[in-house]
Each structure stands twice: as C-alpha cells, then as structure tokens.
Amino acid sequence: MRTFLCTLALLVLGLLLIAAGSEPEEAPAAFDNASNGFADTAAHQVDLGIFDGVEVISDGLGPIYNAQSCRECHQSPQSGGLSQVTELRVGHRDHKGKFVNPSVPIANGTVVIAGRSLINDRAICPNGSFPDQEIQERVPETENIRTLRTSLNLLGDGFVEAVPDATLNEIATRQCRETKGRICGKAISVPVLEAPGKYGIGRFGWKAQHASLLSFSADAYLNEMGITSRLQPDEVTSLCDSVKDPEDKTGDDGLADIDHFARFMRATKAPPRDTKLAETDDAKKGSELFDSVGCARCHVRTMQTVPAGTQINGGAFTVPIALGAKTFHPFGDFLLHDVGTGDGIAIPVEEHYGKLYREMQPKYELTANRMRTPPLWGVRTRSRLMHDGTSLTFTDAILRHRGEASVERLKFIALKDRSKQQLLTFLRSL
Ligand code: HEC
Ligand code: HEC
Incomplete structure (x- = not known):
C-alpha cells in the first residue's frame, strides 16, 4: 500500500511537472530581494544572510584571498548584484604561443603558487x-x-543555468550561418564539479568558465575568500593556515555554505527593465535599432529554460517548477567571441582532467582572445563597462567592439546622432 501511494504521488508529481513545464511563462524580474519561488521566503533570508556573511580567520578565511564576503563584490543595487570591484589575472605565453598560468613565488620565494591565472590581492598574515x-x-x-x-x-x-546546452550550440550555429562565418560564438564544455566526469556548456564568468552555480560557488569560496569546501578541498597554500579542511562544513540543515550560495542565486529574480524609460518613444526606437544594427545577434534578447523536471549539471540538479520553462531576456548569448578585446588569458585546463586534457586543451586555448558576450540585463546598474571596466560610457564600450563585431560597430557609427541617442536610451532602460 505504502509503495503504491508513493508511486501514485510520484506519478502525480511527474504529471504536474510536465504540465507546468509545457507552458512557457515569463521569469519573474524585480530588484525586490524576494525569492523567485525556488526557495521559500524564510530559506531565502537564511541564504541571503550567508551570502552577506563576513568570514574571518577562524572560519578559514585565506591564507590568500580577495575579500571577506560574496557581498563585497556582488551587492549593487542589492545583494547578488554587481560592484566596481575588479580582480587581477595574469600569465604569459610559451615559445609556441600557448597561454601559461603564472608561477607566483610567495614567502620570499620558498613556496610557488601555480595552476591559476588569478592573483589574490589580500593575505591573512603576517x-x-x-x-x-x-x-x-x-x-x-x-x-x-x-x-x-x-x-x-x-x-x-x-x-541562465537552466538554459539547455543545445540552445547555446544552436545560437552559435545560427550566428555563424547567418553571417557566413563572420560571427561564430564558441561554446566550450567545462567540468561540473558536483558531477565528477560530467561536463556542461560553460556560461558563467567572463570566459564562460562554469556551467553550474554550485561549481562557481565552490570556486569563488576558495579563490575569492580562501575557504575550502567538499568540491574544492585543497587550499591554494598551507602557509599560515590553521583551520582544518574542508573549512565549509555541512550544517544541521544538511547544507554547506556553498549549497546556500547556490540556492540563493537560483532563487533570485531576473534584473528588471526600467519600465518607465522603456516605454518612451526613444527607448522603443532604440530597441528596434539594437536589432537592425545587429547588436542582438550576440546580445540575444530571449531564451527559455528547460522544462521543469529536467536534470541538468550532469544529473546533479533537477530543475524545479520555479525555474523550468521560463522565458527571460538576458541580452547575451553566453558564448565566447573575439570582439578585439580578448585579454589573452585562457581558461586553465587542469592536468587532473586526465585524458580529456589532450582533447580539451586546443579548445580552451581558443578562450585566450575571446570574451563571453555579457548579458546586458541590468547593465544600467554598471558604471564601468567591459571585462576590464575601463570603458566608462556606453559609446566607448560600443566603439571598442571590433573583430567579430566590426560590422555592427561601423553600423552604429553610421547612425544619425538622434538614432545613436535612441540606442543609448534603450541601453539605459536595460
Ligand atoms: C573580490 C570580489 C569577489 C568576491 C568576494 C566574490 N566574487 Fe563572484 N565574481 C567576481 C568577479 C570579478 C567575477 C567575474 C570573474 C571572471 O569571470 O573572471 C565574479 C563572477 C561570479 C559568478 C559568475 C556570474 C555570471 O553570471 O557569470 C558567480 C556565480 C559568482 N561570482 C559567485 C560568487 C559567490 C557565490 C561568492 C561568494 C562565495 C563570490 N562570487 C565572491 C568577484 C567576486
Ligand atoms: C560579435 C558579438 C557582439 C556583437 C555583434 C555586439 N556585441 Fe556587445 N559585447 C560583446 C562582447 C564579447 C562583449 C564583452 C567584451 C569585453 O568585455 O571585452 C560585449 C560588451 C558590450 C557592452 C558592455 C557590457 C558590460 O556589462 O560591460 C555593451 C554595452 C555592448 N556590448 C553593447 C553592444 C551594442 C550596443 C552592440 C551593437 C552596436 C553590440 N554590443 C554588438 C559581443 C558583441
């Protein structure tokens, strides 16, 4: 009887998921600190508290790190948003022109940190x-x-996490076909840390270096704050370290901090438009120009998530109703493009990816001079533009597009002043 009821319950749940999954609806968008439905209000508040939490040495902060809290860099206009904080990445090329991560001597050269392009700006000692x-x-x-x-x-x-890999591949193929090979975004497979041996199309970070928000959380906890977790158990250096690894332990609720970070991000609403500005004639005309100039080829307006009930991230995450079959407007394709701004830094392929290393290395090398098309949703909250933050106006950012976006740049330049202003008004409404 018990098994029968269980089976029945599962069946009903399955049908509900399918029903919910078949009707695409708009993803909720607002800067209101509330959950999109993925977590209940109480859980979202707990997750927010952990995202905002300030870590100290006894929690495992460092030994080398960039900041004490996720919020220090992801805060405007609310926790989970962005900030002016930048990070430093460096490297060099070998005699064959291949990107090589730096070897960074610390402690008067007695220890060398290798295997990553990031340079941490802070340390817990002396x-x-x-x-x-x-x-x-x-x-x-x-x-x-x-x-x-x-x-x-x-x-x-x-x-974004719940967009099927196939959609990203299709966008890349379509761009390339429609522009006769001029614009061809690259979709790169990256490891899903919580599903060992499994890969997904990268979409997060300036190099689209992660596919999963849980993977990114573990990466950020280690590399931004120096906190080890079950998915990133090794400290960058053991010098000055006195807290046992993994420092991020599972709490009474069965979740570690990285799980809370991932749940927090998954429960956030999309950045909303400035609806008042968006309704002006100028913004509407600018929106049409954005398409006719060709900006939307890469800054893709609309995407849809997988149906609820679909497993993603190598089977480690089942997309729930709150995130399934949702239409949203990122104004980005999450693919890597050479628009002439590439910073020269490739995603590192770790040796421990084993035999896949040989297969993936050439693809990863492609990432050196390509950047992910950043989604322009919420771009009105950004004061410093492009990956390095050195373009200070929308016009400067647009004029920096070359390479794959050269034609669109020239079309923008050729617009009448009035039309240029309308396009910029549209950007300010995003
Ligand atoms: C010192 C500043 C800093 C801190 C602290 C920080 N981040 Fe970030 N975060 C960044 C930067 C810079 C990027 C872009 C990195 C890149 O691609 O090279 C980023 C990117 C991300 C992304 C990718 C977003 C996207 O849509 O592409 C996620 C997810 C993320 N961070 C989560 C976190 C979490 C969770 C924490 C706390 C554990 C955290 N970050 C702490 C600076 C920071
Ligand atoms: C070939 C693809 C492509 C096309 C076409 C394209 N962009 Fe971009 N856009 C990118 C990439 C890639 C970046 C990130 C470059 C970097 O950070 O170095 C970017 C960055 C931007 C940014 C900065 C966003 C931020 O968060 O810093 C703005 C604004 C922007 N593009 C607007 C436009 C407009 C307007 C057009 C049309 C005139 C356009 N783009 C055409 C790929 C494209």
Whole structure:
C-alpha cells in the first residue's frame, strides 16, 4: 500500500511537472530581494544572510584571498548584484604561443603558487600567530599578460543555468550561418564539479568558465575568500593556515555554505527593465535599432529554460517548477567571441582532467582572445563597462567592439546622432 501511494504521488508529481513545464511563462524580474519561488521566503533570508556573511580567520578565511564576503563584490543595487570591484589575472605565453598560468613565488620565494591565472590581492598574515610570515601574492615580472576583470551580476542566474546546452550550440550555429562565418560564438564544455566526469556548456564568468552555480560557488569560496569546501578541498597554500579542511562544513540543515550560495542565486529574480524609460518613444526606437544594427545577434534578447523536471549539471540538479520553462531576456548569448578585446588569458585546463586534457586543451586555448558576450540585463546598474571596466560610457564600450563585431560597430557609427541617442536610451532602460 505504502509503495503504491508513493508511486501514485510520484506519478502525480511527474504529471504536474510536465504540465507546468509545457507552458512557457515569463521569469519573474524585480530588484525586490524576494525569492523567485525556488526557495521559500524564510530559506531565502537564511541564504541571503550567508551570502552577506563576513568570514574571518577562524572560519578559514585565506591564507590568500580577495575579500571577506560574496557581498563585497556582488551587492549593487542589492545583494547578488554587481560592484566596481575588479580582480587581477595574469600569465604569459610559451615559445609556441600557448597561454601559461603564472608561477607566483610567495614567502620570499620558498613556496610557488601555480595552476591559476588569478592573483589574490589580500593575505591573512603576517598576524599575531605568524608575525614573520609574509605570503602576499604579487605579479612576477615574467607575467606580461595582465588584465583586470570586473565583478558580475548574479541576479537571475538560476534561469541562465537552466538554459539547455543545445540552445547555446544552436545560437552559435545560427550566428555563424547567418553571417557566413563572420560571427561564430564558441561554446566550450567545462567540468561540473558536483558531477565528477560530467561536463556542461560553460556560461558563467567572463570566459564562460562554469556551467553550474554550485561549481562557481565552490570556486569563488576558495579563490575569492580562501575557504575550502567538499568540491574544492585543497587550499591554494598551507602557509599560515590553521583551520582544518574542508573549512565549509555541512550544517544541521544538511547544507554547506556553498549549497546556500547556490540556492540563493537560483532563487533570485531576473534584473528588471526600467519600465518607465522603456516605454518612451526613444527607448522603443532604440530597441528596434539594437536589432537592425545587429547588436542582438550576440546580445540575444530571449531564451527559455528547460522544462521543469529536467536534470541538468550532469544529473546533479533537477530543475524545479520555479525555474523550468521560463522565458527571460538576458541580452547575451553566453558564448565566447573575439570582439578585439580578448585579454589573452585562457581558461586553465587542469592536468587532473586526465585524458580529456589532450582533447580539451586546443579548445580552451581558443578562450585566450575571446570574451563571453555579457548579458546586458541590468547593465544600467554598471558604471564601468567591459571585462576590464575601463570603458566608462556606453559609446566607448560600443566603439571598442571590433573583430567579430566590426560590422555592427561601423553600423552604429553610421547612425544619425538622434538614432545613436535612441540606442543609448534603450541601453539605459536595460
Ligand atoms: C573580490 C570580489 C569577489 C568576491 C568576494 C566574490 N566574487 Fe563572484 N565574481 C567576481 C568577479 C570579478 C567575477 C567575474 C570573474 C571572471 O569571470 O573572471 C565574479 C563572477 C561570479 C559568478 C559568475 C556570474 C555570471 O553570471 O557569470 C558567480 C556565480 C559568482 N561570482 C559567485 C560568487 C559567490 C557565490 C561568492 C561568494 C562565495 C563570490 N562570487 C565572491 C568577484 C567576486
Ligand atoms: C560579435 C558579438 C557582439 C556583437 C555583434 C555586439 N556585441 Fe556587445 N559585447 C560583446 C562582447 C564579447 C562583449 C564583452 C567584451 C569585453 O568585455 O571585452 C560585449 C560588451 C558590450 C557592452 C558592455 C557590457 C558590460 O556589462 O560591460 C555593451 C554595452 C555592448 N556590448 C553593447 C553592444 C551594442 C550596443 C552592440 C551593437 C552596436 C553590440 N554590443 C554588438 C559581443 C558583441
């Protein structure tokens, strides 16, 4: 009887999921700190508290790190948004022209940190327990490829995570066909940390280096804050470290901090439009120009998530009703393009990916001079544009597009002043 009831319940649930999954509806969009339905209100508040939480040495902060809290870099106009904070990435090329991660000597050259392009801007020591230990990373002279990367918005990322890999591949194929090979976004497979051996099309980060928000959470916890977790159990350096790994432990609710971060992001609503501005004639005309100039080829307006009940992230995450079959408007394709701004830094392929290393290395090398098309939703909240934050006006950002976007750049330049202003008004409404 019990089994029968269970089966019945599962069947009903399945039917509900299918029913909910077949009717695409608009993803909720608002800057109101509320959940999109993925987590209940109480759970979302708990997750928000952990996302905002400030970590200290006894929690495992560092030994080297960039900031004490996710919120320090993801905060405007609310937690989960963005900030002006940038990070430092460096590297160099070998004699064959291949990108090589830096070897960064610390502690007077006694220890070398290798295998990542990130340089951490802060360190926990010297401190009372380690008064003579000096471990601050600094860029070695040899690393002549140097770039800054701005923080990104995380709001609405649960919808991005639930876009099928096939959609991203189709967009890449369509662009390439319609422009006769001029614009061909690259979709790169990246490992899903919580599903060992499984891969997904990358979509998060300036290099589209992650497919899963849980994977990104573990990566950020380690590389931004120096906190090890079950998915990233190894410290970048053991110097000055006195907290046992993994530092992020599972709590009474069965969740570790990385699970809370992922649930927080998955439960955020999409960045909303400035509806008042969007309804003006200028913004509407600008919106048409955005399409006719060709911006929307890469800054893709609309995408849809998988039906509820679909397993993604190598089977590690089943998309619930709150995120399934939702239509949303990212104004980005999450693919990698060469628009002449590539920072020269490739996604590192770790040796421990084993035999896949040989297969993936050439593809990863392609990422060196390509950047992910950033979604323009919420771009009105950004003061410093492009990956390095050095373009300070929308016009500057547009004029920096070359390479695959050269034609669109010229079409923008050829617009009458009035039309240019209308296109910029449209961007300000996003
Ligand atoms: C010191 C600043 C800083 C801190 C702290 C920080 N981030 Fe980030 N975050 C960034 C930057 C910079 C990027 C873009 C990185 C890149 O692609 O190179 C980013 C990107 C991301 C992305 C990708 C978003 C997208 O849509 O592409 C996610 C997800 C993310 N961070 C989550 C987190 C979480 C969770 C935490 C806390 C554990 C955190 N971050 C802490 C600076 C920070
Ligand atoms: C070939 C694809 C492509 C086309 C076409 C394209 N873009 Fe972009 N866009 C990108 C990429 C890639 C970046 C990120 C470049 C970087 O950060 O170095 C970008 C960045 C931007 C940014 C900065 C966003 C931010 O968050 O910093 C704006 C604004 C922008 N594009 C607007 C436009 C407009 C307007 C057009 C049409 C005139 C256009 N783009 C055409 C790919 C494209």
